[in-house]
Amino acid sequence: MTTAPARPAHDTTPAPGPAPAAGPPYTPPYRSYVYAYPHKTAYRELPDRPPLRELWEGEAQHALSLYLHIPFCEVRCGFCNLFTRIGGPDGLTTAYLDALDRQAGAVRAALDEGARFALAAFGGGTPTYLSAAELERLCDIAEHRMGADLRAVPLSVEASPATATADRLAVLAERGTTRLSLGVQSFVDAEARSAVRPQKRAEVEAALGRIRDAGFPVLNIDLIYGIDGQTEASWLHSLDAALAWQPEELYLYPLYVRPLTGLARRGEAESPLQWDARRLALYRAGCDHLLAHGYQQVSMRMFRRAAAPQAGMSEYACQTDGMVGLGCGARSYTSRLHYSFDYAVDATEVRRIIDDYVATETFDRAVVGRAMTPAEARRRHLVQSLLQAEGLALSDYRARFGSTPAEDFPAELAAFAARGWLVDGTDAALRLSPEGLAHSDAVGPMLFSPEVRALMAEYEAK
Numbered sequence: 001m002t003t004a005p006a007r008p009a010h011d012t013t014p015a016p017g018p019a020p021a022a023g024p025p026y027t028p029p030y031r032s033y034v035y036a037y038p039h040k041t042a043y044r045e046l047p048d049r050p051p052l053r054e055l056w057e058g059e060a061q062h063a064l065s066l067y068l069h070i071p072f073c074e075v076r077c078g079f080c081n082l083f084t085r086i087g088g089p090d091g092l093t094t095a096y097l098d099a100l101d102r103q104a105g106a107v108r109a110a111l112d113e114g115a116r117f118a119l120a121a122f123g124g125g126t127p128t129y130l131s132a133a134e135l136e137r138l139c140d141i142a143e144h145r146m147g148a149d150l151r152a153v154p155l156s157v158e159a160s161p162a163t164a165t166a167d168r169l170a171v172l173a174e175r176g177t178t179r180l181s182l183g184v185q186s187f188v189d190a191e192a193r194s195a196v197r198p199q200k201r202a203e204v205e206a207a208l209g210r211i212r213d214a215g216f217p218v219l220n221i222d223l224i225y226g227i228d229g230q231t232e233a234s235w236l237h238s239l240d241a242a243l244a245w246q247p248e249e250l251y252l253y254p255l256y257v258r259p260l261t262g263l264a265r266r267g268e269a270e271s272p273l274q275w276d277a278r279r280l281a282l283y284r285a286g287c288d289h290l291l292a293h294g295y296q297q298v299s300m301r302m303f304r305r306a307a308a309p310q311a312g313m314s315e316y317a318c319q320t321d322g323m324v325g326l327g328c329g330a331r332s333y334t335s336r337l338h339y340s341f342d343y344a345v346d347a348t349e350v351r352r353i354i355d356d357y358v359a360t361e362t363f364d365r366a367v368v369g370r371a372m373t374p375a376e377a378r379r380r381h382l383v384q385s386l387l388q389a390e391g392l393a394l395s396d397y398r399a400r401f402g403s404t405p406a407e408d409f410p411a412e413l414a415a416f417a418a419r420g421w422l423v424d425g426t427d428a429a430l431r432l433s434p435e436g437l438a439h440s441d442a443v444g445p446m447l448f449s450p451e452v453r454a455l456m457a458e459y460e461a462k
């Protein structure tokens with residue numbers, strides 16, 4: 001693959017403004033984080049509400065992923081557009097677990113008897129918003145209702161500092177959690193406040209101590225760059241504070257300001273171009289710092305300590321294997337349909353959807369979703385592989401689709417090459433250059449199909 005000359009990988013000078021007329025136009029580096037394709041805003045109501053039994057019939061079920069979604073948090077962070085609400089009053093968490101149990105029963109009945117889970121995760125929201133007893137029940141649902149052997153497969157759980165209490169961590173460790181991910185965002189109190197994530201560093205340090213004491217094989221720490229007032233020095237200060245705990249993994253997230261979130265009214269202290277440049281500079285400084293401290297880059301966001309154990313090997317391959325999501329914000333993937341429930345960010349709408357979910361008695365049909373056509377499956381495979389540092393294995397792609405990405409996506413790949421975002425040809429893999437990885441949040445959206453783009457554009461945020 002040809003590449004145009006790129007800026008040095010971790011050049012910390014501000015990103016260029018609009019490119020000269022001859023080159024490709026300036027591409028904003030932070031369009032959206034593509035953690036799944038297509039995005040839920042491209043899902044629509046399924047008029048025929050297909051029965052789950054039909055959807056899962058004939059699907060490979062030997063290495064499924066299981067995801068349980070807990071849509072409760074103690075606070076609503078200003079940057080967050082995940083499907084979650086503040087608090088769970090009046091027995092709502094119990095009612096939610098009751099509904100989760102009913103849904104698990106219906107989904108399990110739709111799977112083959114021999115279905116096996118190779119990977120599990122509890123996400124949110126904040127799963128540790130649940131009490132220790134409720135977390136036991138959550139694990140029971142995964143194990144006894146769904147048949148996942150949590151102690152035998154990698155199990156990842158997300159937590160916040162205030163809810164990572166010793167009793168909850170003890171339950172999670174005992175039930176087989178291999179990876180505990182803590183949302184810290186910044187070790188500087190003023191930055192945490194600025195990101196509408198009010199927490200004190202002392203609270204964070206105490207939570208990290210409890211997590212290390214609980215003995216999870218993998219600790220992940222999430223940090224954010226691009227916060228108002230954050231400088232390179234304060235960013236490196238946060239990174240060093242995290243490194244003091246020798247986390248096996250670190251996720252570095254660029255700050256986004258999204259509709260209907262607490263930061264949506266962010267001031268105009270710097271122009272969009274200046275903010276892009278500052279985030280890129282902080283990203284590069286963060287990468288250099290972690291690489292110098294023995295970490296390897298797995299993707300734009302993810303870094304793994306070179307000598308660290310992984311959360312556990314799994315047969316699950318995100319490009320091809322199915323996912324079973326339980327809970328009202330979770331998605332499920334078969335080879336032909338991605339489906340979920342309604343989606344919202346606004347607090348009132350989120351509450352309505354959760355209330356509808358807990359009132360639901362039967363969960364044996366898919367409600368909202370998007371068909372996965374053969375063409376979309378190719379795009380999904382490309383998106384999910386190319387955004388990883390190791391790139392897309394051309395032999396896997398050919399074995400699955402009988403073609404190459406260059407044959408299927410010539411225009412998209414030419415656009416990336418013109419920007420210097422691809423590594424010059426190896427026969428084995430299609431990979432992003434360091435500059436391409438830095439622009440992952442532009443690369444992903446540029447791979448969306450016109451149909452998905454149109455659906456997302458039509459979607460009205462609620």
Ligand code: SF4
Nearest residue numbers: 073076077080124125
């Ligand atoms: S970032 Fe995490 S803790 Fe904060 S509101 Fe979103 S899900 Fe909850």
